[in-house]
Amino acid sequence: MAAGLVGSEILAIAADIRERLSRGEEICNLTVGDFSPAQFGIPAALRDGIASALAQGHTNYPPSSGIPELRAAVARLFERRLGLTYPVGSVLIASGARPLIYGTYRAVVDRGDRVVYPVPSWNNNHYTDMLGADGVPVSCGPDTRFLPTREDLARVLPGARLLCINSPLNPTGTAIEADALRGICEEIVAENHARRKSGQRPLYLMYDQVYWMLRVPGVEHVTPPGLVPEMADYTIFVDGISKAFAATGLRVGWTVGPADVIERMGVILGHVGAWAPRPEQHATSALLDDDAAMDAYVAELMQGLGARLERLYQGFSTLAKEGLLVEAIPPMGAIYLTVRVHPFGRRTPSGTVLSTNEDVRRYLLDAARVAVVPFQAFGVVGDEGWFRLSVGAVGLAELDGALERLGQALRVLD
Known part of the structure; x- marks a missing residue:
């Protein structure tokens, strides 16, 4: 398994960018889905809460399933903000969302089981490979965002x-709508009703909503149990502080779902020590109960992210009106913009013909000093020119310069 496992395509691109930056190159880095603390700091309440917890000596092992205060705070958050009622036994804390995604796979998927996931999506192909499962990618296109x-x-x-x-979706920054999710949930419930009659194991839905607080105005976040209550028996939520509070390095995530599944996930993750640090857990539990602090922070964060996403979207729209071979999908949430750059068959000033997404990516990096991630990193097979642009680590002035250089690089193609 280890010999056949492919490393993260995004991290490989990021390593190349870091090397170029170390050589003094000026690059607008729109690759890694992270936040620059210089652009977006964590909430003051979270920062101060961690310092207070450290001062109080909260530096020993936490309970493997999470401190009781944080598990209860997550349950209250789901009830207040999402209208979903869960007991504390249905909440599991871990060191970010990644271990919880892996724990979900480990708890419900055996070797040879079928795992269905849309593409583009983040890392499902790799988790499926690690478990020896039968991955069933379902291609989704721009017509359904x-x-x-x-x-x-x-x-x-x-x-x-x-x-x-996953909604809002990494890599596209688009969010699923109520009617679409309701239809999928009805299909799952019907499938599980049929299985129950024959004694088969159920089909579960892993619903990754780690970006749900980051939405542009007018975009609603919907949940499977909120639309179809019976889905509470089959939905495993993945969530955390990494994105909503620009706290990717603090490593606090949670899953909420059927108590029997959560219990087994807790046993699995307990054996690998995937718990979140105790000081961060104490600080997070206080923040999740402070609606005023959360609302103020997320509003400010989304104002900054929204401005960057809109600047990029309008910039690409202007380039498209000029006749250049680009387009963009309006942003809905998260920290991502989906763009299409497809000058396929065109020749660069050095004589190279652009034939693939990788050709375009490298050309934009070399000629425009703009770093982007092709959808191949998210399981897409074809070369149609789609890319993810991430805005969490760049300023508006950087985006203006990047758009100008990108336009110049596209105009000189023959």
């Missing part, structure tokens, strides 16, 4: 063990 529909999934859900959905 790269999100799955009931019709897309109905034919592949029979016999599947896990379905993975």
Whole structure:
């Protein structure tokens, strides 16, 4: 398994960018889905809470399932903000969302089981490979904002063990709408009713909502149990502070779901020591109960992110109106903009013909000093020119310069 496992394509691109930056190159880095503390700091309440917890001596092992205060705070957050009622036993804390995604796979998927996931999506192909599962990627296109529909999934859900959905979606920054998610949930419930009659194991939905607080105005976040209550028996939420509070390095995440599944996940992750640091857990539990602090912080964060996403979107729209071979999908949330740059068949000043996404990526990096991630990093096979742009680590002035250089690089193509 280890010999065959492919490393993260995004991290490989990021390593190249770091090397170029170390040589003094000026690059607008729109690759890694992270925040620069110089652009977006964590909430003051979170920072001060960690310092206070350290001063009080909270430096020993936490309970492997999370401190009781944080588990209870997560349950209260789900009830207040999402209208979903869960007991504390249905909440598990870990060191960010990644261990919880892996724990979900480990808890419900056996070797050879079928895992259904839309593409583009983040890392589901790698988790599937690690478990020796049978991955069933479902291609989604721009007509549905790269999100799955009931019709897309109905034919592949029979016999599947896990379905993975992320909204707002990494890499596209688009969010699933209520009607689309309701239809998918109805399909899952119907599938599980049929399985119950024959004694088969259920189909679970892993619902990754780690970006749910980061949405542009007018975009609603919906949940499977909120639309179809019976989905509470089959939905495993993945969530955390990494994105909503620009706290990627603090490593606090949580999963909420059926108590029996959560209990087994806790046992699995307990054996690998995937717990979040105790000081961060104490600080997070206080923040999640402070609605005023959360609302003020997220509003400020989204104002900054929204301005950057809109600047990029309008910039690409202007380039498209000029006749250049680009387009962009309006942003809905997260920290990402989906763009298409497709000058395929055109020749660069050095004589290279641009034929693939990788050709375009390298040309934009070399000629425009703009670093982007092709959708191949998210499981997409074809070369159609789609890329993810991440705005969490750049300023508006950097984006203006990047757009100007990008336009110049595209204009000189023959």
